[in-house]
Structure formats: structure tokens, C-alpha cells
Amino acid sequence: MAVIKYFGAIAEVTNCNEEQIEVSDLKVSDCLELLNEKYNLNTIDVSVALNQNLVDRESTIKLSDNDEIALLPPFAGG
């Protein structure tokens, strides 16, 4: 299992801050597609971090157990 974390405007849509996901053979891009189907996130400009590093949304990296995927809306610090 991997953990998916949601922040800001995205957490508002998903209505939770994190959830577990079964990762067997799942690519980052597939994972995003699944989440997009589930939550319809298309209205938000989402960035993706895998284990705290930004990755491309189309990344074909395969997820492993204990990976942490984060869906990040636009940054607004400062």
C-alpha cells in the first residue's frame, strides 16, 4: 500500500487529507488517472510529489509499498 496525501484546494475536493492505495504495478500516471476519475480534479492545477519530490504527472515510475504520493494545488506562500 502507498499513501496519497491531499492539500489545500485538493483536500477540500477529496474531503480527506490522506488515503491508502493498492499499488501493485501502478504507475504514477495511472494513479493520477484513477484519482481523477474518483474525484474529478480537472478543475485544479495539480502538481505531484513522489516521496517529497516533484514528478511529472505523466511519470511512468512504478509505485512501491510505503511510497508517499502528494497531490499539490498551486503554491501560495509568502
Next chain:
Amino acid sequence: MAVIKYFGAIAEVTNCNEEQIEVSDLKVSDCLELLNEKYNLNTIDVSVALNQNLVDRESTIKLSDNDEIALLPPFAGG
């Protein structure tokens, strides 16, 4: 009479902060020459203000009664 004001390194040399000077027909440049003879200010980079405005040391403006001449060493604010 005009007043001559001294600041910083110059006041240290003149050993006073101000003095009166007789101004009949005296130009700024003449006045400076007199003060230079009296105090030997050549070692200091002196700027001159007449009534709070910088003037050229060679200025031929004639001094009037109640004028204020200031001899200013290099600025060191900040």
C-alpha cells in the same frame, strides 16, 4: 556678521563648533581661504554649504549678514 559652522573632523581641528566672521565684500572662496590659513584644513576633504545648500569651494557668491556657512567633512551616515 555671518556664522561659520564646523562639523566632525573639522570641528576637531578648529576646536569649536561655530564662530562669527565679518563678511563685508567677502566671497565664499575668500572666506574658505581665510579659514584655511587660520586652521590649516588642507588635510581634510571639505565640502561647503551656504545657508544649508552645498556650494562650490571656489564659489564667488558674496556673503551677506546672517548667512550661515558650514564646513563639512566627508559624510558617514548609515
Next chain:
Amino acid sequence: MKKVFINGPITPAFIANSIEKHQSKHSIGAHNIFLGQVRADVIKDKTVAGIDFTCYEDMAHPILDDIREKAFKTFNLTCMHIYHSLGEIKAGEVCFFVFVSAKHSKEVYAATEYLVNIVKKKVPIFGKEIFEDESHQWKVNK
């Protein structure tokens, strides 16, 4: 890992305390401080009452470490501190504090501007602008 995130506003007293701590460092000749203050912007007739900041801290800290390391390499600084608020910060309160110190004044300006801009751009901080009527919108840095 240096402390960056502060729950609640960054108070004038906190800033004064940071300044005071640097008065024992006698090689410092110049400090430059940037403060971000929450504006009561009016958006479609609604006034911003405050911003509720959240952060992905596990990701933010290594990014902030990199930012500091690069800034020390790029600029000739004696000290550098970055603080950002989390939680709800009201209009008029300070939510962002960048503090740079160097021997001479010419070193500090570019460093401050660089740090402010890179923190805005790279650090995963999120801001919910809360209006006076309690509705909200999500802040986006341009």
C-alpha cells in the same frame, strides 16, 4: 533542519527578538528584513479577512535546506532566517519573515529578494483566503 513554520502570526515581538539576537554578532553591518503582511483585498465585493495557511512540511523542509545552502553559496551572508506562518492569519498580521545579515549593505538586497521569490515559488505552502462573510477562495501565487 531549522525551524521555519510558526503557528499563528509572526508578531512584532518575535521580529524584535530575532533582531536582538543578532546584536552580539559584531561582524554584521547590515540587516535586510522582508515581511509579508496579509492584505484585506476586495475581490468581487468581498473583503479578505484572513488567510489560513497549510503546508506539506515533509516536502518543505528539504526544499528550504536547499534554498538556504544555495543562498549562502550565492551571496556573501553572515546569517539567514526564513519564517512562515501556518494557521489563520488575519489581515494586517505578518505571515512571512525573511531576515538576511551581512558585513556590508550591498550584499543583502539581492539575497532578500531571491529568498522571498524562491520561497513563494518552490515551497509547498497553501493559502485559503477567507472573506468576511466566511466564504473562501484558494490563493495562487503569480
Next chain:
Amino acid sequence: MKKVFINGPITPAFIANSIEKHQSKHSIGAHNIFLGQVRADVIKDKTVAGIDFTCYEDMAHPILDDIREKAFKTFNLTCMHIYHSLGEIKAGEVCFFVFVSAKHSKEVYAATEYLVNIVKKKVPIFGKEIFEDESHQWKVNK
């Protein structure tokens, strides 16, 4: 004529108070503060213990008024304050405080740098660097 000259050091509490006064101005989004701190420079084996500042105030005030007027015309600022110490300021103490506020961050940096440089260059302030052995030399801005 705004108050600029302060007898003695500019304390962290004074700076905090200045910041606090600006928290009621809800159009401000960015502050930039420059602080000049007296360095304990070592010059020919002697250490600077402090600087004794004097000023030709009758000349300084109209120059400062011009500086402020020009800065407000050049930069898009909400507020601007300049403070400078007079009298003896010890190493580690703050003698110069420039405080600029604007709606957006990008407005403030150049304004601060401009003000710091022009005050150093144009305002008739004189500084006697006093060494630990009580000898002195006269400071000259480069």
C-alpha cells in the same frame, strides 16, 4: 518635517513598535526593512567599540524631505520611514533604520536600496569611530 534623528541606538523595541503601527494598514502586503548595525571592525590592530554620530540637522531635514518626495514619485510605496541615530552607538547596536511598505513585494526592494544609498551619500551625518583604547578616527562613506 518628519522625525528622523534619534538620540542613542535604535532599539529592537522601537523597530517592533514601527512594524506594529503598520498592521492597521490593510492595503500593505510587503514591508522591507534595512538596518545598519555598528561593526567592531579591526583597523591596524585596534577594534572599533562604537561610533559617535553628529549631524548638521538644519541642512539634513530639507535633504531628507527631497529624498522622501523623490522616492514616493519613483516607487509605488504606501509608507516610508527613515531613522538615524545621533550620539555614541556601540558595536552591535543599530544606528540606521529604513522602512518601506507597499502593496506588493516587488515594489519594495529597489526603494530600500535607493534610500539607504542616497542617505549615506547626501545627508550630512558625521561619524567618529571610537576604538577600545579610546583613540578615534573619522568614518568616511565610500
